[in-house]
Structure formats: structure tokens, C-alpha cells
Amino acid sequence: MIPRKFAEIAFRRWWVLLIPTVLAPAAILAFQPHKVEYASVATAWVSRIEGVETAGTFGQPTDSQTTPASAQVQVLGDLLQTAAFRDEVALSAGLVIEGADQRAREQAGELIVKRVQVFEVGPNLMGVRVVAPSAEGAQALGAAVITRFQARALAEGAREAQTVVGYFEKQLALGQDDLAKAQAEAAAYIKAHPTAADKTKVDVDYQSLQGKVDSQTKVVDRLLENLQDARLNAASASNTASATFNVQDQPSLPLLPIAASRTEKYGYPLAGLVMGFSIAAAYLYAAYRLDHTIRSREDVAGLPVTFLGAVPELKPRRRLLVIGRRGGRNFARRVAVSIPPAPGAAEGEAA
């Protein structure tokens, strides 16, 4: 049950309830920035190379639960966190010029982080969404992100392949050295023991040296094969990168700006309405709690006294209002008298 005093305060100060409830949403609507932004979206097909466990472009470890798209999304997301990659993208998109100072590059980098969104569309499809104040800017930034990502992927693939080639080249050189040594030892032993090579006789030392040579030959052969594979990978690194990250839809040129979200359209004003109403209700409740005056029978309850009754306040009618109404009535009468009767009205009345 609502206390009468609270109702009295609410109806007396209805404007306290009304003003914040109206003003708060109105202020939010008035001061809410209406940004015109365009979104450019690109999609890319990503796949896992057959026979290679590390399916990512950079060879990042993946498990069976991770899809190629999610792996690439993670890679691109990580790259966007690096200042070097952001600098490259900013430069490529024209957000900063060559030789720009550190502050300008940092600002451009922050802008890129805010505006670029990478997401997984499907197991093998990932998307890049870029928001910018202009349609051309959004498209350019999207293209820059994808181009720089592809360049990074290519460079990284080539670097990895070159690393592998270099490794196998070193290993091959060592293997060939060992083989040459083993062959030299075997040759020296035969020179010292000419009958050792006779197959009818068994020379254990010679056979040991010969086994060493054979085994080292196999190692060298295997290293040669691996080196050839690594060189092949290095030569086809660009093709591999294209196969694992293939842009299906180039960054689009948005024709219409982004529609305002429901949160901006309705959520914020509604929140303002709730906030304004809460402020007003809190004020009224405080006013109710702080008002210790007697206004009704309820306020005397609990005291050892009988509430006999209430005498209403008599307010005389406002003189100006009375005069105004009387004058208006007289004017209306005069106007009514001055209007001539319509022709035939008298006959009609008589009839």
C-alpha cells in the first residue's frame, strides 16, 4: 500500500519525476555521436597442406580440434598486435606517410586495432572486416591488411624453407666429409694390405671399414634427397602460401554506411530513461523520508491521540481569472447578438 504522503509528494512534485525521465534520454540522444562509418569485408579460403602437420601459414602447431580458419584468424590477430605489422599496414593503406614520427605511427596502429576485425566464417573460410569513416578508406585498409598478411606469409614461408635448405646443406657437407674420410681410410688399408679386398679371404678390419663407407654413403644419399625436397619447398613457397591463404572476395567497396545498432538506437535512450526515472524516484523517496510533517491520519498513527478530522484549505478564486472569464462570456454574448439571423430562419422557427 502506498503511503498517502508519498503519493502527495509525487503529485506535488510531478515535474521532478518528469524532468529527469525526459531529460536523460533526450540528453543521450542529443549528445550521442552519430558517426557515419563504412564497413568493407573480405573473405579468404584457408586450407591445410596434405602431409604437413603444421597447417598454418607460419607453420604454427595445430591440433585436430582447430580448424584452418581459426588457426589463421589467431595468426592474423596476433600479427595485428605487433607494432611492426601495424606500421606496414598503415603505410600500405596510406594512413601514415613514409618517415612519419613515432606518435603518428602509434595513433595509426591504434586505429587499425580498433577498425580491423578478423573472424572465422567457416572451417576453411575466414573474414576480415574493416570499418572506416569513408568507403574508400575501409576498402584500402582491408586491402592493405590482406596484402601485408600475404606478404608476411610468403616471406615467412620462404624464410622457413631457406632455413631447412641451409640445415640440410650443412648436414650434407658434414656427411660428405665423413664419407671422404671413410673412403680414404679404406683405400689406405687396401694399399697396406693388398689382399684384403680379396673376396675369398675374410679380413675383418677391411670389412669394418667398408661397412662404414657404405653406411656413410647412405647417409649422404638421404641428406641429398632431403636437400632436394627442401629446395623444392623453397622454390614453391609462394605457391604454397597461395594455396593455404587464397582470397576469395577482395575487400568490398561499401555503398551505404553502417546502420546504427539497436543498442545505440534504443538501448542507450532506454538506459537513460531508466536512469532518469531512478534518479527521480530516489529523489522522491528521499523527500518522502525526510518529510516529517503531518499531512494525513497516517502521520499521527502511533501517537496517543485521536485524529478528529481535517479542515480543507479555502482558496478564493483568482480575481483576474474571474474577471477574464466574465469578460469573455460578455464578449461572446455581444458577438452572438450581433450575428444576424439566417434568411428563412424565422419562417422555419414559426413552422
Next chain:
Amino acid sequence: MIRDRFRREREDLLEAIREIQLLSGLTDLRWSEPHVSHEPLSLAAKGPGLRGFKAMRGSGQPRTAPPRDPSTPRSVAIGVTSPGFGDGKTTVAIALASCLAQDFAAQVTLVDADFHTASVSREYGLEGRKGLADVLDGDVSLPAVTHRFLRAPLSVVTAGTAASSPARIARSERLVELIDAMKATSGFVVMDLPATLKSMTAPVLAQRCDGVLIVVRDGKTTRRELERTLELYKDANVLGVVLNRRTSRIPGWAERLFELAS
């Protein structure tokens, strides 16, 4: 509209008076059935309408005043007070006396016991006239300071002009005798007492009355003030509380919808 308001106010007051009668033990009225008139003149407790009453000092008899019968039940002295200034105790006292006199056709004596402000005297245009204080000083007799109306069985005794101490007046036994004398000639003696929290004499004067009516003003008098007033009147017979100048902005539909208490 004004007439309707007067009627409503009159009905409220009549209800309050009935409750006072019940509380004071005067369940059997000495007078005839209440003659309810809807003339706003008698209820115009404040303003020029009331001053239009012609006060006749010590002369004239009320038209409808019945003869005093000693065998009838005792008369009642009702004190009207309030916690502070401006709560409307004088207005309610005058309205109460007017109602009793005109609607119940009772002989009523309205006594201005507020020696500080003498509001009743001012309302009736009797400033500077001798009154209760002068009688207590022995300068004049009570009939000599009793002003009677011609149109209603109502008498008014002003506070007076004597420079006596209000505290001394309140404590004097002579005051008790005077009140008894007024009760002997009137069915009701309505005393306009000083504001309780502003005067030390109010509780003493209240003890001289058979009952005390406390007037509180809507939206001005606090519950704490009323509590302090009731503490001061613990030795007096408090009849009840009247809420004066009540205003409400709650529309009728809201009262019905929320079932708000009156």
C-alpha cells in the same frame, strides 16, 4: 463551488464536534437537533465576512439562545491550541465556536486566552478593548467585557489590555472561577490558547479546560512537534488532533486506484 466547499468544511467540523462530544462525555445534547444552515457567513472564520458581525458590548441577546437550565448536564470548556504559530488554532477556535453557536444553537463563549498575540480580538475588530486580563486584575466585571453577537448565541471575551503576566494569569485561581462563571452561562466555552511550544502558559491553561483540541497545519507541523506538545499535555485531557489547511494534489482516480488513506 465556494458554497460547496463551505458545505464540506461545515460537515467536517460538525463531524469533529460530534467526536468532541463523544470524547467529552456529552452524548446527550442539551439543545435541539442541529440546525444546519449553509450560509457561508457563519463559517467565515477569517476575513472581512467575520468582521461584518456586529459585536455589541454587554448588550443584546442572542436570537436563538435557549434559557439556561441548571439541571441540564454540565458545560464544557474546550481549549484550542497548536504546537506553533500560524497553524490555525485561532481560525479553528472561531470556526468551532461559530458552528456550535449557529448550527447547534448552543450558547458559546469564545475566550481569547492567547495573551501574546490576541488573535481573536484582532479577528473580531476588538483590539484595545478590555477583557480577561482586566477582569482578573479586578478592574471590570466579566459581563462588562463579554461581547455578544446579535445574529448568533455567541459571546466573545478578549484577552484584555491589562499588563499582567500571562504566567500569573494562567496560575491564578480566579481564572478557574471565571471559566466556571462562563460555563454557568454557556454550554460551550471555547478558549483560544497560546501556541504550546512558544508559550509556557499553554499547558497550565490547558489544565483549566475540560478538553484540549490540538490544531496542526498540513505540511508545516512536524510529528516531533506534535509529540513534544503531547508530552506537555500529559496532565491535560487531549480530545484529539485537527489537521488544518489541508491541501491535496492527489486526483480522485489516484486515491481510488491506490486506495489511499484519508
